Amino acid sequence: MTENEGRGFMLRAATDGPWAGWAGSRFLEEGLASVHAAPGRALARLMNLAALLPGGFGLIWDHPPAWMEALPAESRQGWWEAISAIPGLTLHLGPDAAAQLPGGAFRAWLHAPEMPEGPLGEAWRQGVVGWVLRTGIAWHLPDLGTPAPGDEVPPGWLWGEVTLPIGALSTLASGEALAAAMSEAQGAAERGLAQRMSANAWVDLPFLRRAAGWRLALVGGIEFQRAGGAWPAAFGQLRALKALLQERLRTPIHLGACGDPRLAALLGRQALREGLPWRASLPLPPAPGAFTPGLAADPRDPAPLEARALQPAAWPDTLDHPPAILLRVPAVPPEAGAQAMLAQIQPAPALRWLPPDLPPPPPFDPERPWFPPAAFPFPADPGNGVQRGLFDGFE
Structure with a gap:
């Protein structure tokens, strides 16, 4: 760098390649690096890619929502936790894909047209996932850029x-x-x-x-x-x-x-x-x-x-x-x-x-x-918010 x-x-900038990049997740199904056939190879492929980009890599999960239903819940949870722990990699999900996620220590950005509610809202307020307002078909990746719109996200580079x-x-x-x-x-x-x-x-x-x-x-x-x-x-x-x-x-x-x-x-x-x-x-x-x-x-x-x-x-x-x-x-x-x-x-x-x-x-x-x-001030909530007392912290 x-x-x-x-x-x-x-x-x-990087000395021998692009600084950062992004791509849709469908490239993980090419060749022998399939998540279903060889999840270890797919994980190694992501790690090698993120290691080449000093500015980070954005993985946009654009697979169909039911794509991973064939995998057991434990395998899915381990997969999400593993890829979200790769240094330099950020995971970006739509609401349909995010609804399929099991509990775990994964980190991601949720792109949705409205504030997350229900289980996803709880994960958002607990700091597990971030929320990006999405108003159209295009993805807008924080700290990276805007990929070309389409059903399948093509690779992009900075x-x-x-x-x-x-x-x-x-x-x-x-x-x-x-x-x-x-x-x-x-x-x-x-x-x-x-x-x-x-x-x-x-x-x-x-x-x-x-x-x-x-x-x-x-x-x-x-x-x-x-x-x-x-x-x-x-x-x-x-x-x-x-x-x-x-x-x-x-x-x-x-x-x-x-x-x-x-x-x-x-x-x-x-x-x-x-x-x-x-x-x-x-x-x-x-x-x-x-x-x-x-x-x-x-x-x-x-x-x-x-x-x-x-x-x-x-x-x-x-x-x-x-x-x-x-x-x-x-x-x-x-x-x-x-x-x-x-x-x-x-x-x-x-x-x-x-x-x-x-x-x-x-x-x-x-x-x-x-x-x-x-x-830090607490969010204003007239119904359930707990406000600090005037003399709290002075005992």
Whole structure:
């Protein structure tokens, strides 16, 4: 993996192939790697594929819902737990396939048109699965991109990912610096991939160069709002930049939000170190000079749920896939509390809950630690919610 720092952006790419990718699950039935005939080979195939992609691989389960009914429940549970534990792999399911899942320790994103209810809703509120609002036939993969629509999802690839603060959009609007850095990284990855394929060191999955794109990810949304930034103008600049890069590079550009706090901190330190114009939106010392990941409040800080999940109203018209939001709470939220929160943030981003029995995700930054679960506000629920007392925690 290569990581290049430019003026106002961070570029990550692989040295000898694509950075990330996705595919439908039907390719697991090709050849001798069938889940039914040889589940171990299918698992090894997924592990080899995920190991080649530093940015991760999205497995979209587009098999018919009844495809695994012939397997015993124990075998199905072991299969889901095994593939969801592969480093770098994310599992994406529709409501029909998710209804077939047995209980277990699997992790996945559920793509459904409505908030999960019943057993799936319980798994969602307990943090087992995340929920992505799906309004059409297309899949929108958080932190990856948007595959081509169709009954069977074809393989898709990303050459790399570019992360930039929203306040730097006006400076990067010409696209010259971005296009040059992305073109150089893409050329190096293409040459390395050609050598890898000639040595038969690539996975047995089609690679279409024209379908491989880039991901453009945003950080510093809360700093942009505090500085009085206008979202319509910023999104207009972002759409113009996307069109310019697509014309220069001849590749698709997938717009999204970056939830990596490490990259957001690096961009904040760069702005302060080099005296860049957008540094004025950062907090003053002794607060750490780092941008917040994504477009809302930092998930590590005990801000209200609405502040941590609220997104600009115009994001569905500009971003290609929803921002991924992780909400830490002091207890498993009730269904009424989740509904009350979602009523204030329509359309909903990709949501995953983090109750206290689940550990927060890495990286762990000593300058920005996760607050304890008891410090986070509970979802408002007039019926069943348990509100903390005024003097709780002062004994």
